[in-house]
Structure formats: structure tokens, C-alpha cells
Amino acid sequence: MGALIGFAIAGGIIILIIAASAFIPRVDCSDTFLYYEGKVEFIFDGDTIQVEGCKIRLPLVDTPEKGEPGYEEATNFTASLCQKGSTVLVDQDNLQPHDKYHRILAKVICSDKDLSVELVKSGHAKISKQYCDTSEFADESWTGCE
Numbered sequence: 001m002g003a004l005i006g007f008a009i010a011g012g013i014i015i016l017i018i019a020a021s022a023f024i025p026r027v028d029c030s031d032t033f034l035y036y037e038g039k040v041e042f043i044f045d046g047d048t049i050q051v052e053g054c055k056i057r058l059p060l061v062d063t064p065e066k067g068e069p070g071y072e073e074a075t076n077f078t079a080s081l082c083q084k085g086s087t088v089l090v091d092q093d094n095l096q097p098h099d100k101y102h103r104i105l106a107k108v109i110c111s112d113k114d115l116s117v118e119l120v121k122s123g124h125a126k127i128s129k130q131y132c133d134t135s136e137f138a139d140e141s142w143t144g145c146e
């Protein structure tokens with residue numbers, strides 16, 4: 001009988017912990033050294049997606065805005081490489097953690113592929129050279145930064 005009550009209490013505590021953890025945000029989007037795995041929740045356009053509640057903008061690249069030629073193609077490219085519901089790796093740009101819109105600046109790795117690199121290689125994104133002096137990733141060969 002005593003053991004049963006013990007099990008019931010332990011079970012109750014576990015349920016409480018699980019219930020409470022559902023309300024704790026797993027990622028603090030205002031952090032500056034984020035490196036986390038999470039699920040893709042939304043594709044805004046080619047260079048902006050949402051992962052675990054945080055809006056992520058790829059640093060050093062630029063895809064066409066809504067209404068510009070290539071917008072649909074770039075958005076579809078990102079949506080197919082980084083599918084909604086799939087788990088991706090977010091690596092924040094430690095030298096410029098956020099942009100002026102409070103989005104996280106970060107590299108996103110989807111199915112072992114660097115989304116930024118794939119966008120550039122496929123011609124869907126251009127490099128924003130003005131950030132060559134401010135990005136953690138400027139040294140990587142795909143950026144063309146000197």
C-alpha cells in the first residue's frame with residue numbers, strides 16, 4: 001500500500017514537471033550566443049524562417065522581397081530544403097546576434113546542408129558584402145568576403 005502511494009506521488013510529480021515544462025520557452029530569442037536544434041515552424045521568405053519560436057534571418061545573404069522577381073522561387077527553395085516540422089540547427093552570428101528588427105541573425109543547417117550556401121550556389125540569394133566586416137561567418141569561402 002505504501003509503495004502504491006509512493007508510485008502515485010512520483011507519477012503525479014512527473015506529470016506536473018511535464019506540464020510545467022510545456023510553458024517554459026525552450027529558446028530565449030534575445031540571447032546572443034545561441035546554438036540550438038529546433039523545429040522549423042514557418043517560412044517567411046528565402047532568407048527568413050521561424051525555428052522554436054524565434055524568427056531567424058540568415059546573415060550575409062539576401063533573397064528577393066515579396067513582389068520582387070525570384071521571391072517565390074527563393075521561398076520555395078528554402079521551404080523544400082528546410083521543411084516545416086523538420087529539425088534544423090541554428091548557429092547564431094556571435095558578432096552580430098540580432099538585426100534592427102530583433103530577428104536572430106544565424107546560419108541554419110537543414111539536413112546537413114547550410115541553407116545560406118545552398119541559396120547562394122543555386123542563385124536564389126546574393127551576398128550582402130556590407131556585412132563582411134561584422135559577421136562571424138565572413139571568413140567562410142562561400143561569402144566571397146576578403
Ligand SMILES: [Ca+2]
Pocket residue numbers: 034035091092093094136
Ligand atoms: Ca555562432
